[in-house]
Amino acid sequence: QVxxxxxxxxxxxxxxxxxxSCAASGASGRNFRNIAMxxxxxxxxxxxxxxxxxxxxxxxTVYGDSVKGRFTFSRDNAKNTAxxxxxxxxxxxxAVYYCxxxxxxxxxxxxxxxxxxxxxxxxxxxxxx
Numbered sequence: 001q002v003x004x005x006x007x008x009x010x011x012x013x014x015x016x017x018x019x020x021s022c023a024a025s026g027a028s029g030r031n032f033r034n035i036a037m038x039x040x041x042x043x044x045x046x047x048x049x050x051x052x053x054x055x056x057x058x059x060x061t062v063y064g065d066s067v068k069g070r071f072t073f074s075r076d077n078a079k080n081t082a083x084x085x086x087x088x089x090x091x092x093x094x095a096v097y098y099c100x101x102x103x104x105x106x107x108x109x110x111x112x113x114x115x116x117x118x119x120x121x122x123x124x125x126x127x128x129x
Contacts, residue, residue, distance in 0.1 A: 001026050001118075002024055002025070002026045002027050002035075002101050002117075002118040003024070003025045003026045003118075004022055004023070004024055004099045004100070004101055004118055004119065004120035005022070005023045005025075005120060005121075006020060006021065006022050006097065006098070006099045006120040006121065006122065006123040007020070007021045007023075007123060008020040008021050008123065009097060009123030009124045009125045010124075010125070010126070011126045011127075011128065012089055012125075012126070012127055013127070013128070013129050014089060014090055014091060014127055014128075014129055015088060015089065016089055016127075017085070017086060017087045017088075017089065018086045018089065018125060019083055019084065019085050019086070020039070020083065020084040020086065020097055020099075020123060020125075021081055021082070021083055021084075022037060022039075022081065022082045022083075022084075022099035022120060023079070023080065023081045024037065024080045024081065024082070024101060025080065027080075027101075031103065032056055032080060033056060033057040034056070034057060034103050034104055035055075035056045035057075035101055035102070035103055036053055036054065036055045036056065036101065036102055036103070036105040036110055036115075036116075037053065037054055037056070037075070037082045037099065037100065037101045038050070038051070038052065038053035038054075038099070038100045038101075038102075038110060038113075038116055039051040039052050039053070039073065039084050039097055039098070039099060039100070040097070040098045040100060040113055041093075041095035041096065041097045041098065041125075042095055042096050042098070042122075043094060043095040043096075046095075048098075048113050049064065049066070049095070050064045050111040050112075050113065051063070051064050051067055051071065051084070051097070052064065052067065052071055052073040052084060053073070053105075053110040053111065054073045054074075054075055054082060055105070055107070055110070056075060056077075059075070060107055060110075061073050062107070062110050062111060064111070066092070067086075067093075070086065070087050070088045070089075071084060071085065071086050071087070072084070072085040072087075073085075082099070084097070086125070089125075089127045090127060091127045091128060092127075093125060093127050094125060094126050094127050094128070095124075095125060096122040096123065096124050096125075097122060097123050097124075097125050098119055098120055098121075098122045099119070099120040100113065100116035100118065100119050100120070101116060101117070101118040101119075102115050102116040102117045102118065103117070
């Protein structure tokens with residue numbers, strides 16, 4: 001069982017930055033090498049949208065088209081924590097952001113939310129002046 005705790009959401013003006021964190025626990029060191037972690041977001045009345053994902057082993061990273069070039073996903077191996085640096089934020093980025101984790105997800109499937117077995121509770125990001 002993997003537990004995920006997100007932090008770092010809040011209110012920011014357009015053009016500003018935020019960094020989200022996702023701390024993972026409950027997986028052994030060996031299992032962690034096979035883990036993939038992802039960020040998804042959901043705005044009111046909209047479907048869940050893929051934001052970014054990373055494979056712990058090898059660091060392969062993929063991004064959603066709407067955030068490519070503005071968001072950066074990274075990881076800290078020692079802390080079992082993943083970070084989503086969000087720059088040049090726009091109002092359309094407003095949503096609840098969810099961290100997710102799964103094992104054995106192939107690179108071509110990392111955008112699919114049904115591939116992830118573990119989810120955090122979400123953190124609100126609001127971009128508004």
